[in-house]
Amino acid sequence: LSGENRVLTMDTMNPNVKRVEYAVRGPIVQRAVQIERELKMGIKKPFTEVIRANIGDCHAMGQKPITFFRQVLALCSYPDLLEDGKFPEDAKSRARRILQACGGGSLGAYSTSQGIEMIRQDIARYIERRDGGITCDPDNIYLSTGASDAIVTMLKLLVSGEGMSRTGVMISIPQYPLYSATLAELGAVQISYYLDEDNCWSLDISELRRALQEAKKHCSPRALCIINPGNPTGQVQSRQCIEGVIRFAAAEKLFLMADEVYQDNVYADGCKFHSFKKVLFEMGLEYSEKVELASFHSTSKCYMGECGFRGGYMEVVNLDPEVKVQLTKLVSVRLCPPVPGQALLDVVVNPPQPDEPSYDTFIKVSTLAEKANMTQEILNQVPGIKCNPVQGAMYTFPRIHLPPKAILEAKEKEQTPDMFYCMKLLEETGICLVPGSGFGQRDGTYHFRMTILPPKEKLKIVLAKIKEFHQHFMAQYS
Amino acid sequence: LSGENRVLTMDTMNPNVKRVEYAVRGPIVQRAVQIERELKMGIKKPFTEVIRANIGDCHAMGQKPITFFRQVLALCSYPDLLEDGKFPEDAKSRARRILQACGGGSLGAYSTSQGIEMIRQDIARYIERRDGGITCDPDNIYLSTGASDAIVTMLKLLVSGEGMSRTGVMISIPQYPLYSATLAELGAVQISYYLDEDNCWSLDISELRRALQEAKKHCSPRALCIINPGNPTGQVQSRQCIEGVIRFAAAEKLFLMADEVYQDNVYADGCKFHSFKKVLFEMGLEYSEKVELASFHSTSKCYMGECGFRGGYMEVVNLDPEVKVQLTKLVSVRLCPPVPGQALLDVVVNPPQPDEPSYDTFIKVSTLAEKANMTQEILNQVPGIKCNPVQGAMYTFPRIHLPPKAILEAKEKEQTPDMFYCMKLLEETGICLVPGSGFGQRDGTYHFRMTILPPKEKLKIVLAKIKEFHQHFMAQYS
Ligand SMILES: Cc1ncc(COP(=O)(O)O)c(C=O)c1O
Ligand SMILES: Cc1ncc(COP(=O)(O)O)c(C=O)c1O
Numbered sequence: 002l003s004g005e006n007r008v009l010t011m012d013t014m015n016p017n018v019k020r021v022e023y024a025v026r027g028p029i030v031q032r033a034v035q036i037e038r039e040l041k042m043g044i045k046k047p048f049t050e051v052i053r054a055n056i057g058d059c060h061a062m063g064q065k066p067i068t069f070f071r072q073v074l075a076l077c078s079y080p081d082l083l084e085d086g087k088f089p090e091d092a093k094s095r096a097r098r099i100l101q102a103c104g105g106g107s108l109g110a111y112s113t114s115q116g117i118e119m120i121r122q123d124i125a126r127y128i129e130r131r132d133g134g135i136t137c138d139p140d141n142i143y144l145s146t147g148a149s150d151a152i153v154t155m156l157k158l159l160v161s162g163e164g165m166s167r168t169g170v171m172i173s174i175p176q177y178p179l180y181s182a183t184l185a186e187l188g189a190v191q192i193s194y195y196l197d198e199d200n201c202w203s204l205d206i207s208e209l210r211r212a213l214q215e216a217k218k219h220c221s222p223r224a225l226c227i228i229n230p231g232n233p234t235g236q237v238q239s240r241q242c243i244e245g246v247i248r249f250a251a252a253e254k255l256f257l258m259a260d261e262v263y264q265d266n267v268y269a270d271g272c273k274f275h276s277f278k279k280v281l282f283e284m285g286l287e288y289s290e291k292v293e294l295a296s297f298h299s300t301s302k303c304y305m306g307e308c309g310f311r312g313g314y315m316e317v318v319n320l321d322p323e324v325k326v327q328l329t330k331l332v333s334v335r336l337c338p339p340v341p342g343q344a345l346l347d348v349v350v351n352p353p354q355p356d357e358p359s360y361d362t363f364i365k366v367s368t369l370a371e372k373a374n375m376t377q378e379i380l381n382q383v384p385g386i387k388c389n390p391v392q393g394a395m396y397t398f399p400r401i402h403l404p405p406k407a408i409l410e411a412k413e414k415e416q417t418p419d420m421f422y423c424m425k426l427l428e429e430t431g432i433c434l435v436p437g438s439g440f441g442q443r444d445g446t447y448h449f450r451m452t453i454l455p456p457k458e459k460l461k462i463v464l465a466k467i468k469e470f471h472q473h474f475m476a477q478y479s
Numbered sequence: 480l481s482g483e484n485r486v487l488t489m490d491t492m493n494p495n496v497k498r499v500e501y502a503v504r505g506p507i508v509q510r511a512v513q514i515e516r517e518l519k520m521g522i523k524k525p526f527t528e529v530i531r532a533n534i535g536d537c538h539a540m541g542q543k544p545i546t547f548f549r550q551v552l553a554l555c556s557y558p559d560l561l562e563d564g565k566f567p568e569d570a571k572s573r574a575r576r577i578l579q580a581c582g583g584g585s586l587g588a589y590s591t592s593q594g595i596e597m598i599r600q601d602i603a604r605y606i607e608r609r610d611g612g613i614t615c616d617p618d619n620i621y622l623s624t625g626a627s628d629a630i631v632t633m634l635k636l637l638v639s640g641e642g643m644s645r646t647g648v649m650i651s652i653p654q655y656p657l658y659s660a661t662l663a664e665l666g667a668v669q670i671s672y673y674l675d676e677d678n679c680w681s682l683d684i685s686e687l688r689r690a691l692q693e694a695k696k697h698c699s700p701r702a703l704c705i706i707n708p709g710n711p712t713g714q715v716q717s718r719q720c721i722e723g724v725i726r727f728a729a730a731e732k733l734f735l736m737a738d739e740v741y742q743d744n745v746y747a748d749g750c751k752f753h754s755f756k757k758v759l760f761e762m763g764l765e766y767s768e769k770v771e772l773a774s775f776h777s778t779s780k781c782y783m784g785e786c787g788f789r790g791g792y793m794e795v796v797n798l799d800p801e802v803k804v805q806l807t808k809l810v811s812v813r814l815c816p817p818v819p820g821q822a823l824l825d826v827v828v829n830p831p832q833p834d835e836p837s838y839d840t841f842i843k844v845s846t847l848a849e850k851a852n853m854t855q856e857i858l859n860q861v862p863g864i865k866c867n868p869v870q871g872a873m874y875t876f877p878r879i880h881l882p883p884k885a886i887l888e889a890k891e892k893e894q895t896p897d898m899f900y901c902m903k904l905l906e907e908t909g910i911c912l913v914p915g916s917g918f919g920q921r922d923g924t925y926h927f928r929m930t931i932l933p934p935k936e937k938l939k940i941v942l943a944k945i946k947e948f949h950q951h952f953m954a955q956y957s
Contacts, residue, residue: 006769007797008701008702008734008771009636009734009771009799010802011801013639014805015637015638019805021809022808025811026592026811058582060581060585060587061585066587068559074556074557075556078553078556103787104536104539105538105540107538107539107543109783109787110536110538111779111786146789146813147813149812149814150813153813158487160493161493179812182812183812186635186812256487293487309587310819311624311817320487323488324488327496331496331499333501333504334657334661335657336625336789337789339788339789339817339819339820341788341819342817342819
């Protein structure tokens with residue numbers, strides 16, 4: 002079948018989709034899959050396995066699921082187990098309560114499109130506890146298919162206009178590429194503001210201002226996205242910084258989107274997670290009644306790392322009631338988020354209490370703090386690699402200095418220099434990272450993103466291999 | 480907060496989203512929820528419960544999940560149960576196999592964006608069995624968050640151009656409103672072709688031709704969507720009809736989208752499900768190497784009715800390889816479909832075999848055939864209601880003749896006449912149906928959609944109440 006006879010071709014397809022880029026699962030990952038196949042077929046390599054440090058996927062990196070959560074999910078999936086003496090009572094009572102809130106008492110019924118009401122109530126109570134009592138209305142909670150889904154939905158609502166009045170959305174550079182991809186797909190204008198690498202990837206209000214002023218010349222800026230703790234950059238924003246962002250959004254009439262999926266992943270001494278909602282409400286009525294905010298959370302990260310269930314939610318604050326009706330209508334079209342993910346979210350926000358049998362064995366400790374330190378220490382020993390402290394989230398985004406000869410060879414291969422570097426690393430060591438160009442970086446700078454998720458011993462090996470590779474690479478190209 | 484101070488308002492929001500309509504969860508359902516609350520508060524009504532016959536949600540209507548499927552899901556969720564003697568060996572081996580295909584052996588890892596490879600292989604074998612051996616390439620299978628997700632993704636790829644060259648997509652009227660809603664959201668042109676109510680809602684090629692010719696005057700028609708078995712209309716297409724559609728698509732260069740989520744819901748004598756893929760391949764190379772097709776399936780319907788897990792997939796045939804790369808990239812942005820839904824899909828396509836322990840208790844029988852008959856018989860006894868046989872799916876879409884006085888009163892209330900009718904039915908009987916206007920119908924005709932899912936005894940009561948209501952309504956308004 003030759004191309005010109007087809008209906009759907011590169012020429013006729015949606016041009017916005019063509020413009021979408023998504024590096025986290027891009028060519029480097031495809032090559033990693035190939036290499037794995039080659040290893041299986043017995044092809045000799047200088048390594049025996051591919052180590053995927055490219056994606057924040059905890060269970061894939063060996064983290065074990067939390068027993069209590071999985072007990073509840075098993076009970077919900079197969080309620081005959083409720084008669085089984087082996088399950089603790091608190092797991093059973095959670096499961097019964099969830100099932101009662103499901104249509105026909107089954108995970109197999111569609112839920113309301115906004116998510117099961119009881120679960121939205123539980124989430125609201127959880128947010129209130131997190132935010133020191135600031136009220137949360139369950140009607141402002143929308144469950145979603147992972148945070149991704151809610152982020153896309155919110156962006157979709159915000160996009161309108163043509164030419165000069167086309168919606169512009171401010172996103173950080175580096176950013177999580179869901180944002181740039183979605184803006185491309187929606188045909189919105191991406192407004193890039195750069196995080197300050199020299200100040201531990203902090204957000205600088207004057208840079209927001211610069212980016213906004215420039216953007217106003219060619220689009221209509223209407224939203225500001227923040228990722229805190231940051232992906233890929235691992236920084237945790239100070240309270241002061243968040244206040245500055247809120248003041249900026251209020252003054253410039255920007256809708257705030259706070260991606261807080263790493264809210265429980267904060268490691269560095271002196272760092273603390275501050276939710277945008279809490280800071281907003283503590284800044285007084287002038288802000289708390291004025292600034293429109295959507296904040297996002299997910300079951301995929303934090304201590305549980307349950308990515309596969311695709312549980313997520315957003316809370317909307319100060320959303321126009323009429324727009325809210327439109328939002329509810331929009332999410333109705335796809336019926337509802339996966340109900341097992343909703344159930345999981347319910348236990349995440351409603352974990353075992355001190356007087357319950359599962360409390361003592363319910364362990365939230367994580368080795369990420371230790372791994373964050375180790376990563377930063379070892380990488381900073383390598384001449385030509387410079388790495389900010391990993392304050393939160395689960396990534397490091399070190400800067401790599403590449404010699405001109407390497408940059409030239411990359412150009413000849415029509416690769417970005419950091420893609421060239423990461424591909425070589427993959428071929429020689431089996432370690433799969435994502436080039437910085439997939440997240441955005443200042444021109445002429447190069448980075449890679451690496452997760453700190455591999456088990457400690459393996460992470461040590463990974464870091465040692467990167468060190469060795471980098472030294473070898475520098476020798477080869479200088 | 481007054482409207483004009485907000486960033487996101489009805490005036491500034493995405494105008495395409497504003498245009499979206501979605502009746503299945505529209506005002507009538509919202510009123511049903513209110514009534515349920517009122518009943519709980521003790522407010523007296525002429526009925527004691529709301530009966531939701533508005534949505535194809537089997538478990539919510541009391542259908543029990545299939546034990547084998549739920550055993551496998553429980554085992555996958557909480558693998559400690561694999562050591563439990565109580566579970567049958569075949570359920571355990573399915574669970575082990577699924578877990579081995581998951582990252583880190585956990586449902587909690589993201590899968591590849593296209594869906595777990597082993598599950599795609601199992602689906603391919605299932606399709607081959609269904610289609611009498613016609614080959615299916617697992618690389619052409621894309622798992623999704625329910626069929627809804629895959630349908631939206633495919634439509635998204637197809638939309639491009641402006642003005643005269645804007646993509647037009649043909650959909651049946653009546654239709655499942657996901658289609659009209661998605662086309663509105665994407666700003667594509669909806670091309671309506673009417674199903675033939677007088678011929679049991681069959682699809683008439685000359686009507687396709689009429690609709691296409693008209694549409695060519697103002698857009699660029701590029702896809703043709705078919706729902707078979709039909710929702711809301713319950714018809715099952717003959718093989719001859721499908722051949723005609725394929726010939727038409729080939730001649731007119733239209734991309735075919737076959738929504739076959741009800742493929743296992745066929746009841747009427749003499750009716751049989753024919754997949755578009757099979758018919759296409761049996762029509763010879765002239766068609767099988769030429770016509771581009773995407774077909775959709777789901778765990779939500781058929782005998783299992785597992786809606787909440789949001790399992791689904793599409794098979795693409797003859798898709799341009801470069802476009803396929805784009806499709807894979809596009810689905811990567813949202814990471815992956817929910818893994819429990821993928822696992823469920825795997826057991827659906829891979830149920831217990833005769834030599835396995837769960838085979839004897841694995842029951843696929845359904846009472847829908849009987850209920851389909853009963854529905855049609857009782858409704859056709861009512862003067863002013865006319866109802867085609869329910870050949871498949873799980874709905875009836877009877878025509879109701881409304882007196883001019885009722886139509887006038889509806890106009891005064893700014894309601895469509897069938898909305899007026901359904902609202903009144905809801906208030907007086909507690910039965911929740913969806914007005915035909917939500918699916919589309921020929922001007923001047925009125926219908927409602929009702930599921931045949933309530934348990935037999937309850938369905939009988941529902942039908943008797945509708946009968947009584949209709950007679951009373953007619954008396955009141957004539
Ligand atoms: C910053 C950020 N936001 C959102 C997501 C989406 O997560 P999910 O859709 O699994 O909830 C991710 C996933 O890595 C992320 O890093
Ligand atoms: C014709 C048709 N297609 C697609 C769907 C979507 O089903 P799901 O997204 O649950 O797989 C439905 C649901 O009712 C339907 O009736």
